[in-house]
Amino acid sequence: MSATTLAAAPPVGRARVTLRLVLAGAILLLALLPALNRLPADAALHVSDFTIAVTGKWITYAILALSIDLAWGYAGILSLGHGAFFALGGYAIGMHLMRLIGPRGVYGHPVLPDFMVFLGWPELPWYWWGFGHFPFALLMALFVPGLLALVVGWLAFRSRITGVYLSILTQAMTYALMLAFFRNDMGFGGNNGFTDFKELLGMPLNTANARAVLFYASLAALLGCLWLCARITASKLGRVLVAIRDAESRTRFLGYDVTQHKLFVFVLSAMMAGLAGALYVPQVGIINPGEFSPGNSIEAVVWVAVGGRGTLAGALLGAFSVNALKTWLTTVAPEYWLFVLGGIFVAVTLFLPRGLVGLLDRKGTGR
Amino acid sequence: MSESAQAVLPMERPPILERPRPPRGDAVLYLDGVSVVFDGFRALNNLSLIVEGGELRAVIGPNGAGKTTMMDVITGKTRPTEGVVQFRDIDLTRLDEAAIANLGIGRKFQKPTVFDALTVFENLELALKAPRNPWACLRWILDGEARRRIAATLDEIGLAARAADRAAILSHGQRQWLEIGMLLMQDPEVLLVDEPVAGMTDQETEHTAGLLRRIADGRRSVVVVEHDLEFVRALGCKVTVLCEGAMLSEGSIDHVQNDPRVVEVYLGR
Numbered sequence: 001m002s003a004t005t006l007a008a009a010p011p012v013g014r015a016r017v018t019l020r021l022v023l024a025g026a027i028l029l030l031a032l033l034p035a036l037n038r039l040p041a042d043a044a045l046h047v048s049d050f051t052i053a054v055t056g057k058w059i060t061y062a063i064l065a066l067s068i069d070l071a072w073g074y075a076g077i078l079s080l081g082h083g084a085f086f087a088l089g090g091y092a093i094g095m096h097l098m099r100l101i102g103p104r105g106v107y108g109h110p111v112l113p114d115f116m117v118f119l120g121w122p123e124l125p126w127y128w129w130g131f132g133h134f135p136f137a138l139l140m141a142l143f144v145p146g147l148l149a150l151v152v153g154w155l156a157f158r159s160r161i162t163g164v165y166l167s168i169l170t171q172a173m174t175y176a177l178m179l180a181f182f183r184n185d186m187g188f189g190g191n192n193g194f195t196d197f198k199e200l201l202g203m204p205l206n207t208a209n210a211r212a213v214l215f216y217a218s219l220a221a222l223l224g225c226l227w228l229c230a231r232i233t234a235s236k237l238g239r240v241l242v243a244i245r246d247a248e249s250r251t252r253f254l255g256y257d258v259t260q261h262k263l264f265v266f267v268l269s270a271m272m273a274g275l276a277g278a279l280y281v282p283q284v285g286i287i288n289p290g291e292f293s294p295g296n297s298i299e300a301v302v303w304v305a306v307g308g309r310g311t312l313a314g315a316l317l318g319a320f321s322v323n324a325l326k327t328w329l330t331t332v333a334p335e336y337w338l339f340v341l342g343g344i345f346v347a348v349t350l351f352l353p354r355g356l357v358g359l360l361d362r363k364g365t366g367r
Numbered sequence: 368m369s370e371s372a373q374a375v376l377p378m379e380r381p382p383i384l385e386r387p388r389p390p391r392g393d394a395v396l397y398l399d400g401v402s403v404v405f406d407g408f409r410a411l412n413n414l415s416l417i418v419e420g421g422e423l424r425a426v427i428g429p430n431g432a433g434k435t436t437m438m439d440v441i442t443g444k445t446r447p448t449e450g451v452v453q454f455r456d457i458d459l460t461r462l463d464e465a466a467i468a469n470l471g472i473g474r475k476f477q478k479p480t481v482f483d484a485l486t487v488f489e490n491l492e493l494a495l496k497a498p499r500n501p502w503a504c505l506r507w508i509l510d511g512e513a514r515r516r517i518a519a520t521l522d523e524i525g526l527a528a529r530a531a532d533r534a535a536i537l538s539h540g541q542r543q544w545l546e547i548g549m550l551l552m553q554d555p556e557v558l559l560v561d562e563p564v565a566g567m568t569d570q571e572t573e574h575t576a577g578l579l580r581r582i583a584d585g586r587r588s589v590v591v592v593e594h595d596l597e598f599v600r601a602l603g604c605k606v607t608v609l610c611e612g613a614m615l616s617e618g619s620i621d622h623v624q625n626d627p628r629v630v631e632v633y634l635g636r
Contacts, residue, residue, distance in 0.1 A: 237504035239489050243482045250480040253442060255468035255553065256499050264501035 015360045019313050026320075030055065030219060034212035052211050053283065058323045059218040060280040065303045065319035066225050066312065067272035072301070073309030074233055075265045076245030078163070081170030082273050083297035084177050085145035089274030090281040090291060091181075092144060094194040095128060096137030097282065101198050114196075115189045125187050134201060141278035142271045148173075149270030150263065157259045157266075162248065171294050178292030193288025200282050211283070218279045222316075225272050229312050232265075241265060242310075302345045308355025317356050393419045394453075395557055395588050396441065401450030402612070403436055410436040411447070412612035418557065418590055423583035425599045425620075426592045428609035429632065434592045435477065437609070438559050442474045443467040454557065469499070473555035477562045479542040483535035487526055487545055490534055491517045494549035516552070524548040524578065540571035547578060558582065558589045564598050576601040596620075 033055055036047040064086050071077040098113040107117040111124060130136040152173055156166055184190035203210050232238050243251045244258055252258050281287045290296075299322075307318020322344070329337050352359055396418040403411040411433045418424055428434055439445035440452055443464045452459045454470055462470070481490050495513055497503070521527040524544040529537065534545060543563055550558050560579065564572040576598060583589040583604075593599050599606060599620055606623050608616040616626040623629050 232505060235505050236492065236507040237501055239482075239485055239493055240501075240504050242484050243493055246482055246484055247480050249444075249464075250476070250482075252464040253468055253474050253476075254494055254549070255465050257465045261501050261504075 016311075016313075016357075019317075019357065019360055023313050023316065027219070027223070030059070031216075034215050037208065037212070049208065049211065052208075052215060054327055056211065056215040056218055056283050057280060058320055059215070059222050060276045060283070061300070061303070061323055062316050062319040063218070063222050063225050063276035063279070064273050064300050065307070065315040066222075066229055067269040067276065068300055069304045069309055069312065069315035070229050070232070070272070071266055071269040072304060073311070073315070074238060074245065075241040075262060076162075076248075077262060077266055077269075078167045078301070079170045079266070079269075080167045080294065080297050080301060081172075081174040082269070082300055083294075084170075084174035084292055085149065085270040085273035086277035086280070086296075086300075087174075087177070087181075087287070087289075087291035088145045088148065089141040089277030090287040091188060091194075091277075092131075092137050092141035092274070093278040093281050094197075094287040095131040095140075095188075096134055097197040097200060098189075098194050099128070099132045100200065101196070104198055105196075113189070113194075115184075115192065116187070119184060121187075127187065138278060141274045145270040145274035145277075146267050149267045153263045153266040154259075157262045171297065174292050174297050175294050178289050178294075181289035181292060189288070191289060193286060193290075194281075195286040195288075197282065197285055205282060205285065214279065214283050218283070221275055221279055225275070226312060226316075228268075228272075232268075233312065237261070237264075299341065302341060302348075304355075306344060306348050306352075306355055308357030310354075311357045314355050314357040321356065395420045395422075395455060396590070397451065397453040398437075398441070399451040401437075401440060401447045401452060403433075403440060403445060404448045409612050411440065411450075414450070414609070414613055416607065416614065418588050420556075420588060421583065421585040422588045423580065423602060423604040424588070424590045425602055425604055425606045426590060426609060427594070427596070427599060427606060427623075428615070431611075432609040433612040434609055435561060436612070438474060438561055438590075438592065441467075441559060442472060465499075468553065468555075471554070471556040472559065473550040473553045473557070474559045475543075475546050475550055475561060475563065477565065479539070479546050481534040481537075481542050481545050481549070483533065486531055486533055487521070487537070488517060488530040490545055491520055491548055491552050494552035496552065496554045520548045520551050523551065523581075525574070540567050540574075543567065543571075543575065544578065547575075547582070551582065556587060558587060560589060560591045562593055563591065564593065564595055572598055573601070596624075 033047050034052060036045050037049065037052050039046045064082065067085075068079065068082050071079055101113065103110045105114040105117070107114055109117045112121065116124070131140070152170070156169055161169060180186055181188050182191050188194075197205050199205060200210070203213060233241075240251065240256055240261055243254075244256070244261060248258055277291075303318040303322045304315050305318070306322050307316065308314025322341075325340070326337060329340060348355060354361070394417045396416070398414060398416040401411050401414045402409060414433065414437065416437070426434055426437070436445060440447050441459060443459060443462055443466070447460055454467075454472060457470060459467055468474075482493070485493070492509065492513070495516065497507065497513075518527070521530055524547060526541060526545060526548065529541065534542065537545060547560070547563065550560075563579065564575050567575065572595070579589055579591060579602060591599075591602060606618065606620050607614060608623050608626075608629050610632050615632065616623045616629045
């Protein structure tokens, strides 16, 4: 029969192909930035240290946006607590960076970070054990967010909590963590968090070299996550997720264990967010409980909404464009930023439900 | 004397399990004494129903007779307040929707719910019987056998030319057929079909009746819930009439149409 030769997927629009090419070009351009930074300062193509630092940060934001898009755009899980997974990943690496400070702290204690000396703690608490080793810290940056997502997700999905109730639940989760991390006796530095890092993997931070290495590490992580997400969304699992997003109950009657699928994608998404946080903290040099603030999670969801949820390119486009706007606006007129952010979200929801990518698609098909 | 007689009396009542039950016969679906109570309202009232292997059965009844609730109970969407619901020897009241679907009970809803964002082909591919855990779905490869089965179903439901179109742009009738096709891909032993011809043109209705007759080919049992008596007549099968959550009459369409109780509550209106 003729049907046997049919393609399984609909043809991708020309605008979408163009977008992918532009995206590939943009990633290549990003890869050149640290090299251009090495040019003499008066060269025409010289890129400033500030640009490298800011762009490296945006790349980790793009990973966070991808993770939200995978859960929200594809599986319909609107998490307003992904900032918590990001922050937990950041704290895991932050603990390693604190351990590496060693006797160079203000109090000069050979083992304990300054804040523990200040609190009069005699020794490292058990949950700090192992963080002297980089592989362990990196593993925890993935494992802890993944475990939290597993527990919260299992409780929520099993009870069929969806939609706005799930969003509120995740929002409460990040808020509760913020309050907990603000407490000094939690052992994570209280409201000051961790800062004043010295080195990572034997490499002094705050040097051009460290910036370039972290930049490339972030870019590699972004490409890896992009590949993973593309692999998932192109597979039958991706189509199951879309089915769950659009008609969860119907998917159950087809025999799919919806809870299992949602848990899989939620945990994976949380681990990606944790990885993003782990790459973010050494670049910005600080992590504190403010990273858990509910506003951060909502802002990250706005990036995805602006770019276009349900497309991987949209998540990247949104993360870079909104953050570029934020960086510019917070230097020009910082007091207006939150209004502009809110305005963008309302405008996108009303006029561009499919985000910038949807706009491009419409242009591309001439509608 | 009288005191001791009273004390003995309860012992003489037959144990509950031994009260007469409908004979099981070759039953695939076996419902006995099923009641569903929502806030005091009895949506199902001591309903018993037996569907045999390979049988095509029509279930009719006025609005609120409990037809959809009956389907909800069989597919695990609603837990019965009391009663026995079995698929072969398996107790369905303890299983969730996905587990029941995987046992081989497929359901088509009244309102066609196909996945709009996916193509016709992808809708069928999702329904195709295959391991359904996330890891298996991630590693799934569409092989020749799967393609052949999907192609055969596309021909059966008459949508071969629309395979690459998104389900969102199908007509109402085509969506109903796609959903029946998805049921076929699950290769169920029992198909529950809720009002398949509501809102269809005469020609589409005829096509659907033929499709359902072909599906109940002796290997599969099909239960069709329907309002449209002409359509039920076209199916040419045994008819069960429900009313107020209980069975009112059962038999051929001519038999039930002439049953005075049925005439009174349903056809006479």
